[in-house]
Amino acid sequence: MYTNCHSYYSLRYGTFSEVELLKLAKENGVTTLALTDINNTSACLNFVRQSQAFNIKPVIGIDFRNGAKQLYVGLAGTNLGFQELNSFLSGYEHSKMELPELAPVLKDTYFIYPLERVMQLEKEEFQDNEFIGVSVAELKKLPFSNYKSYTNKLVIQQQVTIRNKRDFNAHRLLRAIDNNTLLSKLQKTEECGEHDVMLSENDLRNLYTEYPHIISNTEKLLDSCHINFAFGKDRVSQNQSIYLNSKEEDYQFLVKLCNDNLHKRYSKPDAKVKTRLETELKTIRQMDFVSYFLINYDIVSYSKSKGYVHVGRGSGANSIVAYIIGITDVDPIELDLYFERFINPFRASPPDFDIDFSWKEREDVTNYIFKRFKNVSLLATYNTFKYRAVVRELGKVFGLPKEEIDKLSADKHGQNKLDDISQLVLKYGDLIKGFPNHLSVHSCGVLILDKPIHYYSATNLPPKGFPTVQFDMIIAEDVGVFKFDILGQRGLAKIKDTIDIVKYNRPELPSIDITQVEKFKNDPNINALLKQGKAIGAYYVESPAMRGLMQKLQTQDYIGLVAASSIIRPGVSGSGMKKEFIIRQRYPEKRKEANPILLEIMPETYGIMVYQEDVLKVANKFAGLDLGEADVLRRGMSGKFRSRAEFTAVEEKFINNCKARGYPDALTFEVWNQIKSFAGYAFAKGHSASYAVESYQSLYLKCYFPLEFMVAVLNNGGGFYSPEHYIHEARMCGGIIEAPCINKSEHANTISGKTIYLGFGYLKSLEMLTIKRLLTERQFNGRFKSLDDFIDRVPISIEQLTILIRIDAFRFTKQPKTELLWQAIFKLNAHKAKTTQSKLFKPKHKQFNLPSLKTTWVEDAYDQMELLGFPLCNYFDLVSDTFYNHIKAKTMNLYVNKIVLLYGVLVNTRFHKGSNGKRMRFCTFVDQEGNYFDTVHFYNVVEKYPINGLGVYACCGKISEEFGFCSVDIQWTKKLSLLPDPRAET
Known part of the structure; x- marks a missing residue:
């Protein structure tokens, strides 16, 4: 009897999920229910799926509104009617236009106008599929309305948006967030009614007893709606x-x-x-x-x-x-x-x-797919309200000062000291967290279907310009809509760009065939990079964790890299099996300790589950599950179906089968816990192998074309590390690093021989328009001959020219930067007026006699740190503190279990929360010789000796060794002082 119900996919309006709506209906004896979210069909498919479990007939449709203003509710009479409603809504969603005041003429659909709305419109004629909805609150108005005589058109339209007072409060807060206004200033027209709740079926009927035709019309309307989608096994x-x-x-x-x-x-x-x-x-x-x-x-x-x-x-x-x-x-x-x-x-x-x-x-590939195939769409994902973010939004809605909001969102407050408003913020923040906030685009999912996309969903048109459905991948798979995964990554761009850069920089060499992967796999020089952990820049194998793992495993072949790509994942690592795998890899005699059944099932991985396939193998061969049941385990542990009854049933069967086979409980639950701990994180073996193929392609280029490869890495946004570290790596590979130069640099980095010129793009304060003008002028009219020549040819402000001079982009003139700065000020005027176009006639420049002005290398370093974000000299050269007796990274293995001192430039730092809930820190440094060492900062020192940004650190601690890989268990650290900025002294 309910024709207008909302879930929280009526974004920033509804207050509970579609499943909770069904539970509410069940509790109230409702047997037929219409879900009609506001301009949204995200929940429709799951609503139909879940309705079977509640023995409720589902009806789906759309509540069409302009803002909060309800126009009409559309109900789908059939699947084709649902398609029509979706197409109609999508047209307006794509064009960002307001919906029309009157419903369109569509087949297989029904439209319900609220009584209040038809009274405003003074609508007199209705199509066969159009009705007038009367809510409980509007029953009082009906006797005094001209529409009481429209006996065959009146239906019940009791809106359901909230369940109780708490929901109503949450609804008002969501509306205030949506309108970006204080709660006290929220207009009543933006809210639902306090009585927009679900009554029991009997109570609802009793309220309409004076109008039996309204009840029968509603029943007839809902009875005529039939939606069919097949889910799961069907x-x-x-x-x-x-x-x-x-x-x-x-x-x-x-x-x-x-x-x-x-x-x-x-x-x-x-x-x-x-x-x-x-x-x-x-x-x-x-x-x-x-x-x-x-x-x-x-x-x-x-x-x-x-x-x-x-x-x-x-x-x-x-x-x-x-x-x-x-x-x-x-x-x-x-x-x-x-x-x-x-x-x-x-x-x-x-x-x-x-x-x-x-x-x-x-994007070009995606565009091709949309042109090549007929029924194409991108898949959606839901961005939900995160707790801290919603606390901030609620703080604004209640009008709290920023300082108070900051404390609440950072959880830096004493619960006992909070006033009533702050407590409300936290209370409703906890309620609203997890609600969908807005629709987004799935990272890679593309749908290519037999039927039109609107058969399943309305679509939005995000900024990329490709239509996107309003449901996510979980319900998509449930209904038989399987995505094609089209992803973009920077690793492949690095490979392609390296090949192009090599052609330019070393034209005498034959073309590179990057498809010769079999040759790369057997190249000892490439494999040595893996074994020694020297894969910086190479896709998937450059992180500190991967570098350390490969050194522990002594990875020196393709098969070994495939395994490493999977055991680095959280699941295998978290189950404790990563360490066990390393032991059995390094010490063959230890492989005998594996359970013989598991060793027979997985001989290649020494009886240890490493890949997703291993879940299938173990479930099938160890526990006797058929392959379908085994696949339920694999999917269930990926997080998609964890709560499903089918997963629980398979779990029980796994345990019962093991008991029937006579396995000890300890073995059964050890194997089960291994599956449970990593199945959702482990890779399919073929997936790991694909990563390994790309890694070998990158490693081939890193091995034989290191400078060109590092330029490509830098030009594609780097990777795991900062640009500064990739510049360091290029220097370690024999590269000569030059600051941006107006005659040799481009927007991106370029290479000539062994010299790498940094791109203008690194100069954060340099405007894109300035870069375009500079490069265009140089391309058409040749290199610049002097500062005067540059000023004559490139329209530029004194602020922008100062940046170029300070980074020493005019060093070809052989004039000191300080002298060039004075010349620029005199010639461009100091009143900051910007020249917008180049001069038609070159002026005759005055030459100013200036005193001798010198620039020190330290001043250059500080200019570089300010403009580039890092110095081009070695950080160690800038240190003003005394270096005490210390060791180098390459000799760490000689000092195992001894306390030593090392000095290093910070490369990377990351936190990890231990099993006791306390934070640890892991850092990577490079020493004076450019070699890596890794440090572990345990709970007792992590806060006492913080790591504060880039720089040189003294690191004191005990050398620990695991499988030949050394690291430092930190006892104390100290960031060393740098030489003072000479400019600050003047």
Whole structure:
């Protein structure tokens, strides 16, 4: 009997979830219920799915409003009616126009105008599908209204937005946040009514007993609405099912692609390869995933036609078909990849293909997908209210001063000292946290469907300009909508840019073939970089944690890197199995200590679960679950379905099966806890292998073209470390680093021989317009000959010119910076007037006789720190403190368990919360020789000796060693003083 109900997807209006709405309906004896969120359909699919569990008939629609002003409620009579409502709303969402005052003429839909609204419109004629909604509050007005005679058009429209007084208070706070106003100034027209609550079915009927026709009209209306979506086991794929003209034609095309490309991957394919290929093709056909493979192939083919570099990863990287037709570059035969992780007869969803492109090229690939295929959309995600953020918003709404808001949001307050308002802020902050705040775009999900996108959802049009549905990936998969993952990353851009830079800087060299991964894997020089932890700049292997792990594992081959890529993940590490893996890797005799059953299941990883496939293997072979049940475990532990009953049932079966097989409880729960601790974080083996392939491509370039590679790294935003550290690494590779120069620098960094010129983009205060003018003038009319020549040719203000002079961009003139600054002031005027265009006739410049003005290297360093953010000299040269007797990083292994002193420049620092809830700190430094050392700051010293920004630190502590990797357990640190800024002394 309820035709107008809101969930909290009526953003910053509703106060509870769609599931809580169903619970409320169940408690009140309601058997048919309409969800009609305001200009939003995010919750509709899940509402339909969840309604089955409550034995409630779902009706879905949209509450169409301009702001808070309700126009009409649209109800979907059928799935096609839902599509029509979505299309109508989307048109206005995309154009950012207000909705029309009158409902459109649509088939398979019903529209309900509130009584108050039709009275304002003085609407007299109604279509067959149009009704007048009368709320409980409006019953008093009905006898005095002309519309009481419209007996066949009147229906119940009791809005449901809140449940109680607390919800109403939260609703008003959300409305104040939405309107960016104080609660005391919130207009009544922006709020729902205090009585917009759900009554029991009987109570609602009793209120309308004088108008039995209203009750019967409402029942008839709701009875005529029928929505059908299949979920879970009953779902069927909604993705585009045919790539060419028929399924048979698709399959024959896929077979042809495999036959045509087989010998490119396997020069002499043996029986194992042929059998695997035949099995996969048969399974792909049976599972109806042929078009899914062909669409991914199409996307990758477009990328290759444009000269783009891509990486195919995810569980799909376990597929030999994907490898042969070029979606991935991971050989599943070489790595013995578990086929059932990729696809099995129990798995209804297609395999995951995460396809990475350069961050510069991803948008073009996405644009191609939207043009190439018919029913395409991006997937949504929900940005929710975070506790601290909502406390700040509520503080503003209540009019609290900024200082008080800061204390509340930082949780720096005494609960007993809070006044009533502050307590309300915290109380409602706790209630509202987790509510959806606004819709956003999923990081990589693209939908390509058989039916129109609006069959499932309305769409928004975010700034990127691609239509985006209003639901997320969890409900998408539930209803059979499976995303294509199109990602952008900087690692691939670094590879492509390095190749281009090498062509420019070393044209005499032959072209680089970056696809020769097999050659790279067997190159001892490349593998030495891994083993020694010298992979700075290389994708996925440069972080301090990965650098240390590879040194502990002594990683020196592709297989080892594949394993390292997965055991570095939180799950494996957190379960304690990372350390155990290192032990069994380094000391083969320890492998005998593994449980023999697990060792037989996972011989390659010494009986330790390292990959997602291992969950399937162990659940299937150790606990006797079928592959479908095993896959439920894997998905459930990813966090998507953790609360589902199906997951709980499989968990129980796992434990019961182990008991039936006679395993001791200790072993059963040890294995179960391993699965539980890491399954949601571990990679599929093919996923790790794909990362490793890209890592080897980066390492090849780092090994043989280190300077060009470091320039590409810097030009693509760096990576794990700061730009300053990559500049240090370039210097360690033999590079000569030059500050920006007006005649040789570009916006990005450039290289000439071994000299790297930093780009103008590093000068934070230099305006983009100034850079464009400078580069354009130089490109068309040649290099600048002097300061006077520059001033004549480039319109520039004295402030902008000062930046260029201070960074020594005019050093080719051989004149001191101080002298150039005075000359600039005299010639450009000191009244800060900006010249907007170059001079038609060059003026004759006066030459001023200035006293000898010298600049010291220390002053240059401080100018660089101010303008670039870092000095170009060595930090150690700037230290004014005395250096005491100390050791160097390369000799740490000689001082294990001894207390030593090291000096280092801070490279990276990060916190970690231990099992006791206290914070630890991990730092990475480089010493005077440029070598790394890592420090651990335990709970007792982390606050006492803080690390405050970049600089040189004295680090005193005990050297600890684990598997040949040394670090310093800090006892105390001190940041050393630098030479004073000479400019501050004058």
